[in-house]
Amino acid sequence: MLHxxxxxxxxxxxxxxxxxxTAMVALSGCAVHSADGSVEHPSVPPASSAPSAPFVxxxxxxxxxxxxxxxxxxxxxxxxxxxxxxxxxxxGFFPKxxxxxxxxxxxxxxxxxxxxxxxxxxxxxxxxxxxxxGTNHCITGRAVISPxxxxxxLMDLRHxxxxxxxxxxxxxxxLAGELASDTICNNVSGKIDVSHVVAFQxxxxxxxxxxxxxxxAVRLGDTPVSSDRLTGxxxxxxxxxxxxxPGKVSTDTDLIAQAKAEAADLAKNAxxxxxxxxxxxxAGPKLTSTGYFHSQKAGGKWxxxxxxxxxxxxxxxxxxxxxxxxxxxxxxxxxxxxxxAGDPALRDEKGWKQSGQxxxxxxxxxxxxxxxxxxxxxxxLTKQRMRSWGMNTVGNWASEDLWKxxxxxxxxxxxxxxxxxxxxxGNDYWGKMPDVFDPNFAANVDHGFAQQTASxxxxxxxxxxxxxxxxxxxxxxxxxxxxGIAIGALKLxxxxxxxxxxxxxLIKKYGSVEKLNATWSSSxxxxxxxxxxxxxxxxxxxxxxxxxLDMFVDAYAxxxxxxxxxxxxxxxxxxxxxxxxxxxxxxxxxRAAAASCDVISFNIYEDSxxxxxxxxxxxxxxxxxVSEFGFxxxxxxxxxxxxxxVSTQAERxxxxxxxxxxxxxxxxxxxxxxxxxxxxxxxGRVWDGENFNDGVVNVADNPYPEMVAALRSTLWxxxxxxxxxx
Numbered sequence: 001m002l003h004x005x006x007x008x009x010x011x012x013x014x015x016x017x018x019x020x021x022t023a024m025v026a027l028s029g030c031a032v033h034s035a036d037g038s039v040e041h042p043s044v045p046p047a048s049s050a051p052s053a054p055f056v057x058x059x060x061x062x063x064x065x066x067x068x069x070x071x072x073x074x075x076x077x078x079x080x081x082x083x084x085x086x087x088x089x090x091x092g093f094f095p096k097x098x099x100x101x102x103x104x105x106x107x108x109x110x111x112x113x114x115x116x117x118x119x120x121x122x123x124x125x126x127x128x129x130x131x132x133x134g135t136n137h138c139i140t141g142r143a144v145i146s147p148x149x150x151x152x153x154l155m156d157l158r159h160x161x162x163x164x165x166x167x168x169x170x171x172x173x174x175l176a177g178e179l180a181s182d183t184i185c186n187n188v189s190g191k192i193d194v195s196h197v198v199a200f201q202x203x204x205x206x207x208x209x210x211x212x213x214x215x216x217a218v219r220l221g222d223t224p225v226s227s228d229r230l231t232g233x234x235x236x237x238x239x240x241x242x243x244x245x246p247g248k249v250s251t252d253t254d255l256i257a258q259a260k261a262e263a264a265d266l267a268k269n270a271x272x273x274x275x276x277x278x279x280x281x282x283a284g285p286k287l288t289s290t291g292y293f294h295s296q297k298a299g300g301k302w303x304x305x306x307x308x309x310x311x312x313x314x315x316x317x318x319x320x321x322x323x324x325x326x327x328x329x330x331x332x333x334x335x336x337x338x339x340x341a342g343d344p345a346l347r348d349e350k351g352w353k354q355s356g357q358x359x360x361x362x363x364x365x366x367x368x369x370x371x372x373x374x375x376x377x378x379x380x381l382t383k384q385r386m387r388s389w390g391m392n393t394v395g396n397w398a399s400e401d402l403w404k405x406x407x408x409x410x411x412x413x414x415x416x417x418x419x420x421x422x423x424x425x426g427n428d429y430w431g432k433m434p435d436v437f438d439p440n441f442a443a444n445v446d447h448g449f450a451q452q453t454a455s456x457x458x459x460x461x462x463x464x465x466x467x468x469x470x471x472x473x474x475x476x477x478x479x480x481x482x483x484g485i486a487i488g489a490l491k492l493x494x495x496x497x498x499x500x501x502x503x504x505x506l507i508k509k510y511g512s513v514e515k516l517n518a519t520w521s522s523s524x525x526x527x528x529x530x531x532x533x534x535x536x537x538x539x540x541x542x543x544x545x546x547x548x549l550d551m552f553v554d555a556y557a558x559x560x561x562x563x564x565x566x567x568x569x570x571x572x573x574x575x576x577x578x579x580x581x582x583x584x585x586x587x588x589x590x591r592a593a594a595a596s597c598d599v600i601s602f603n604i605y606e607d608s609x610x611x612x613x614x615x616x617x618x619x620x621x622x623x624x625x626v627s628e629f630g631f632x633x634x635x636x637x638x639x640x641x642x643x644x645x646v647s648t649q650a651e652r653x654x655x656x657x658x659x660x661x662x663x664x665x666x667x668x669x670x671x672x673x674x675x676x677x678x679x680x681x682x683x684g685r686v687w688d689g690e691n692f693n694d695g696v697v698n699v700a701d702n703p704y705p706e707m708v709a710a711l712r713s714t715l716w717x718x719x720x721x722x723x724x725x726x
Contacts, residue, residue: 064092078113078216083204087481090203093218099128100197105220108155110202113214114145118607119646120204120211124155124185127199128192133426133476139192141185144645150216151183157194168327168354169684169691171640173233173240176226186640208607234683235336238326238361238699240637248637249700255369258702265708271387272716278409278461279392280310281719287311292574293409293463295598295623301667301722302623304599307460313664313722314409314463314671315715316386316393317696318628319678320402322378323363324699325349326681329356334683351686358686362678365700375401378701382677383408389696389708390715395673396466396581396627403461411578411673413466414452418444423498423556424491425484426475427584433472433485436559437497442567449567457572464576466627467564470583470603473557480537482586485556486549490535502552503531509548520545550588557592565596581627587616594620599670603628605643607655608662609669618668626663626672630694631655636704638679638693653710660714665725 063070067086070079083089102108114120121144129137145151156172171186204211235241237249249255274283278293287296289309296305304312328346332338339346339359345367349358366374370381379401386392386408394402394410403410421435434441456462475484489498506527510516513524521542524530537549561580568577576598582590583603590613593600600617602609604626609617617624631652632642646652656674663669679695696707 062094062096064094066090066092078214080115080212080214083207083211083213085207085210087206088203089207090201091215092199092201094199095197098198102157102194102197102220104222105157105194106222106224107157107220108200109152109217109219109221110155110215111150111152111217112145112202113150113216114147115212115214117147119144119146119651120207120213121645122153122213123201123203123205124153125201125203126155126157126192126197127201128194128196130198132199135190135427135429135476137190137192139188139190141188142645143183143185144641144647145183146647152217153183153185155185156188167230167684168331168689169639169682170689171691173229173242173639175229186634186645208610231333232336233334234326234361237365238682240639240682241336243637245636247698247702249365249702252368255365255700255702258700259369262703266384266388269388269712272390274719275392276306276308276310278306278308278310278312280306280308280312282310284311284719284723290574292460293576295576295670299723301725302670304463304623304670311719311722312392312409312670313718314393314625314673315391315660315718316395316409316411316671316673317391317675317677318395318397318673319676320382320394320398321677322366322375322399323360324678324681325358325360325686326683327351327354327356327358327686329354329358331683335359349686352688354686361681361699362701369701385703389711390718391711393463393671393673395675396469407461409461409463411463411466412452412456413469414449415467416441416444416448418447420444421495421497423485423496424488425472426477426488427472427484429472429584430470431472433488434560435496435498436556436563437501439497442563445563445567446570449571453568453571457574462575464578464598465568465572466578466581466601467568468580471580472584473582473589474584474586477537477539480541480546480549482588483537483546483549483553486552487537489552489556490537493534494532498556500531501555503527505552505555506530506548509551520548553586553588554592557589558595561592561596578625578627585613587613590616590620594622597622599623599625601625601627603675605629607644608659609666610662618666621668623670624666624668625670628675629659629672630675631659632693634693636693636698638682638691640680640690640692642692642694649704649706652704653706656707656710657714660718661721664714664718664722667725 065081067084067089068091069082070091081091108124108126110124112122121142123140123142125138125140127138132138134140139155141155143153154175172184175184202215233241239248274281276282285298287298287303287305287309289307291307293307293312294305296303304314306312325347327349328335328339345360345364346357348356366378370377379399383402383406392409394408396411396413398410402408418440420440421438422432423435424432472484474481475487477484477487480487486502489496489502492499506516510519513527516522517524519542541549565577578599579593579597579601581601581603585602590600600622602614602624604614609626630642631644631646632638632640633646633648633652634641635648646655660672663672674696676694678697678701679699680690680692682691682699684691697703
């Protein structure tokens with residue numbers, strides 16, 4: 001049987017190419033709605049009577065929208081879907097039989113038109129088991145489609161493991177030939193058996209408003225990819241060798257010319273007016289002076305306050321280090337000119353899953369650009385840039401050289417070393433949660449903080465402490481995300497301090513196990529039985545059981561925040577506790593943070609601070625800080641656009657302004673720290689292979705002009721805008 005792949009290529013072998021029609025109906029009939037709400041699509045007639053691509057189907061399937069509505073249903077038009085503002089609105093595609101065998105396929109291709117007025121970040125996920133949960137038994141990727149644009153999203157099935165493990169980078173180079181115009185789904189992670197595909201889905205993550213998309217084709221392809229796709233991709237400057245763009249460095253002379261041009265720009269735009277030595281606002285209201293940074297509410301708005309008593313909003317950057325190495329070992333063919341022994345930018349590094357020799361293109365370029373002593377020149381230039389751009393704070397994970405001499409305000413993350421029991425939430429992206437009921441938790445916190453606060457407690461330039469980063473405060477059980485910690489604790493046994501603490505709470509509330517069973521509709525034999533074995537929370541717990549899960553999450557969160565806050569204030573009562581840098585957050589955890597933190601911090605990779613649970617932040621009436629945010633693009637040679645991808649550098653600048661203007665206008669947010677200072681390496685950072693365009697400067701230490709313009713236009717008038725905001 002002849003099949004058409006959507007580009008007019010004939011493929012005789014169905015095992016090698018399977019083309020799926022999303023016209024939603026066969027040519028001769030309409031979609032059939034099943035009793036369960038799914039939409040079934042009859043088999044299409046033989047291909048000889050089918051229309052030309054892309055409306056060709058080779059299999060039967062069911063479409064199951066979740067938090068989305070579907071329009072369309074005639075073969076001559078694409079399917080139109082409206083995705084709601086739910087957390088994970090999606091269109092799920094399922095085989096009518098047990099599974100699909102995609103063994104011969106090379107890529108999943110989804111053609112989508114974005115009918116929304118804003119760019120849409122669209123996810124594609126392929127599952128090989130009904131047990132797929134977003135992390136296990138699936139691969140997931142995503143891409144951005146600009147408003148009004150039609151694009152074919154390509155999920156590369158050649159890499160069925162973690163791309164960072166396969167190649168050392170999370171995002172791969174563009175495809176050539178017939179696939180060159182397709183939009184690659186970036187940041188692909190996961191592992192599947194392509195011979196046993198049980199579902200795939202197109203999804204969004206909690207859009208700020210309903211998003212309308214038109215899907216005209218979903219198909220599989222088997223386009224061969226050149227074997228040299230990863231060969232010779234990094235030139236001597238660490239740039240993509242197989243493309244050109246404005247500002248790309250070709251010679252060392254280009255580096256010198258860029259440095260001279262920037263020096264002239266910085267001299268012309270030295271700094272914003274009316275700033276004190278800390279970057280506070282001298283023309284604003286006079287607030288309380290304590291000699292240290294602190295927070296204060298004035299005129300119905302929260303401010304940070306400089307040691308000299310001036311209003312302060314913290315605008316900074318994370319990862320301000322003069323280093324960004326990438327592994328060489330095992331990847332020598334990726335380099336146009338592999339580094340040679342003795343090169344000072346070549347050194348041993350250790351990452352999450354790999355170790356060995358790595359090369360730092362960023363440092364090599366600075367040596368070429370600034371000459372001997374480039375590290376000290378980098379430090380001075382970075383602080384000069386901050387003043388010129390309107391930034392005033394060194395964010396998390398930064399070089400101490402930035403505040404040791406001629407200091408600027410800075411933040412630090414401190415840690416609690418030592419072994420602890422753990423609690424899984426089902427998310428566990430960076431690892432399981434610390435068991436705060438483990439007696440060692442408080443002891444480890446106290447021991448670690450006593451040492452790490454000693455050199456900071458008397459420093460007036462120090463803003464405050466972060467503790468932890470992106471803990472998995474929520475799980476992945478649908479409808480029970482906020483209860484993940486409690487669900488995870490109940491799964492544990494006698495050795496878990498959290499499990500025992502949870503049972504203690506239940507005993508105090510119910511007294512007898514019979515009352516518990518009556519309320520939970522459970523069959524627990526005894527309290528000892530519950531203590532000793534794992535308990536699985538049902539998919540649909542009773543309201544009372546859910547309330548008990550929340551009770552434990554609240555106890556856990558309050559124990560976590562009060563223990564850390566007490567230890568910080570014990571050793572350093574003068575500086576602020578800036579929170580845990582929430583990425584996954586629940587209302588329960590946010591309220592607990594508000595009760596103990598001086599400032600609540602959030603890592604937010606969205607278009608604005610509103611939505612996805614953030615409206616609660618303003619209701620808590622507590623100072624809040626965005627500790628990470630950012631936007632990236634792939635229009636200047638980078639392979640990955642980051643966690644919030646846009647189409648161009650101009651869009652990066654525009655999104656920065658909209659996001660930070662929202663911070664300035666909010667009565668509770670007191671700053672935002674961009675992630676990060678320089679781009680990640682083109683072919684992957686050593687830690688985990690991440691390779692995003694997330695920097696304000698590129699690998700040649702040259703600022704993106706669109707970003708610099710956005711920073712100045714937003715941050716220079718920030719204080720006046722804040723004061724005028726209603």
